[in-house]
Amino acid sequence: MDRRTLLKGIAGVGSLAATGGLSMPALSQSAAARTLRFVPQANLANFDPIWGTQYVVRNAAAMVWDTLYGLDDKLQPQRQMVESEEVTDDGLTWTFRLRSGLKFHDGEPVLSKDVVASLARWSVRDPMGQMIKAIQNELTAVDDKTFKWVLKQPYPKMMLALGKNSTPCAFIMPERMAQTDPFKQIAEYIGSGPMKFAKGEWVPGAKAVFEKFADYVPRQEKASWLAGGKQMLIDRVEWVVIPDPATAAAALQNGEVDWWENPIPDLVPVLRKNRNISVDIADPLGNIGAFRMNHLHPPFNEVRARRALLTALSQEDYMRALVGDDTALWKPLPGFFTPNTPLYTEEGGEILKGKRDFAAAKKLLAESGYTDQPVTCVVAQDQPITKAQGDVTADLLKKMGMNVDFVATDWGTVGSRRAQKTPPGQGGWQMFHTWHAGADCISPAAYNAIRGTGDKAWFGWPTSATVEKEVTAWFDAKSIDEEKAAVKRLNKAALEDVIYAPTGFFLSYTAWRKNIAGVTKGPLPFFWGVSKTA
């Protein structure tokens, strides 16, 4: 019996069982109905969304800190803390006015000086913030409700930058907190969002608690992702960290928790059989699987070697290894941008389509000058996504006749090793696997992984003048048609230069008990609009 079968078997029995008995938590019915118990994707190990940019931190922070703008489900930035904005005709001066009634959890009003300090801290760490900072003349508070950002050149994507949901988001904190060095952690957790963080109840690795902020004034519009009225219908959200998937599945079936953010695909059929549980796609923007090659060292410093791998790789193999046989969970991706979003394109994607051509791939590899040197492929075994991809890549390289140096390690080691620019024999690497949230890949805005800025680029350090030209063209675009045209050219150039290898597009599920209502699909779990009956 393998582990998958064992997990399914154990979790499966719960689908036959009703709830009740000793296992029910000791909460009164009304208290239980006001408390939502949620199993997050990972442990909330820190709680500074600017200092630590993990998605789990962003997801928790979205309850506690508000943003000036929020991205809605149409991927458009909408006003959130901002009441109005003005931009001068030359596009150089943005003036923003905050809406009334905004308060921090300590009772202090949200003022422009808080916003200015928060944006200053954020702009050190965020790629879009860094771009704005690079062209900034001044960022100042005009009065308590008004602030302005004066630039040296226009930045049309300003509202997207302030409202995007990729990490780090431009969360607004009190000035005293925002003055913390962006490379050091904040020491208190005061925001102006719809929920307060109960620091006293925080047990990192086990539990995090959020309580409804009574003085929060939601917008009047209907909530849509990070935009609109964030109406809290529950008083308390408890994040219960359950590291073992089988235990999380059993806890959900037993009614010990209400909502499990990301059940593993193996257990979803079991959850679906339980009449008390709903299962649906968590985030329609999904994820993009990837392996990156080191452009600094042979053999992948030669574009023909990189193209050889694209010619041979089967995205179906990768996706089946990742999510199993559930075809609703994946699709091939002959490009770099998130499917079903406005800028999605397959321009130049022929190399990833159709029957895989190993003969052509081997020919390209030989032409690249590859001479059987070992290819160091660093694979994190503690992340199911990287492990599954790594196994498929090792098989692919062997079929290509390459000499694979498969380094099985953990994610923490991959994180440090991939930063090494030294040759593979001296602690460096030639390949590693990762994945990108689809929300980050809807445009070039926060898409570090696609950049071709050489030494300053993301790990692998690709250099591509064409890619960079098209990224600039997208930032400068004045209309959606111009944006689409720029991204088409960008996609083609990125595939020609093989900035990285996309291994496919995949989705994940979320599961909740049927006494929970209002769960919406999105790039993060939204708790506003969610209600619970006892």
Place this chain on the structure above:
Amino acid sequence: MLSYLLRRILATLPVMAIVALFVFSLLYIAPGDPAAVIAGDQASPADVERIRQALGLDRPFLVQFGSWVWRILHGDLGTSIFTNLPVGSLIAQRIEPTLSLMVITLVLTLLIAVPLGVVAAWKAGTWLDRTIMAFAVFGFSLPVFVVGYVLAYVFALHLEWLPVQGYTPLAEGFWPWLVNLILPAVALGCVYIALIARITRAAMLEVLQQDYIRTARAKGLGQNSILFIHALKNAAVPIVTVIGIGIALLIGGAVVTESVFAIPGLGRLTIDAILRRDYPVIQGIVLLFSFLYVLVNLMVDVTYTLVDPRIRY
């Protein structure tokens, strides 16, 4: 005796110092970088380097080690790189669940394993002995997580008698506390029960061959009196030794058990800290576990004098 205890306690200091140096050196040379984990997947190499500098991880080994030892000598285990909380507080948050789990497991083990071992020795060679020993081999062979899953399957999901996961502090009531720990304690105790049952049987078999046991029987003493007063007391030294050694098994097993049953104890804190390279937390926990282990060994040595009057220090 008192001077012996003092000497042993003083002897823990160099042991702890060696452990501290060993742990610090291991972590220093281990691959991985907390700054990379903190910065997140999208961070640039420059951001990672800035975080390393802010954490002081770019300083030379001796400077980092010296600063850590200096803090420890002042009673400060440092601050978690990730949570920004003092390591002492994190350990304090987690020590109750782990100690609770270990104590219940230990009590459960002694209540089950010692009588089983005694009965097996008494009925050596019979079907009862073979059944008990077969159970012991089975219990010793099963990994903790498999036992945990099976117990959760039967008693939580199927019968709905017990919860699947979590921990309730003792302060919130004895019964809620106990209910959450029954399944984890049984899962963790299986290996331990098997080990102690086998050792008890072996030790008892040897003692039951002794002349004084034959004399006791000839005097007409009851079976229980012979087994549990005369024989067991004389077989206690190896049993107590194995119980002490087994504490290490419990510590190791607690790491897995706490993960399977989502108990917020030191085992899970250790795993989380290792995966994230949270060096101050790892160092603090290893020091604590080392100290506990030294303490348990000392207690075992003292216990010898209670069960065997011939042993004196």
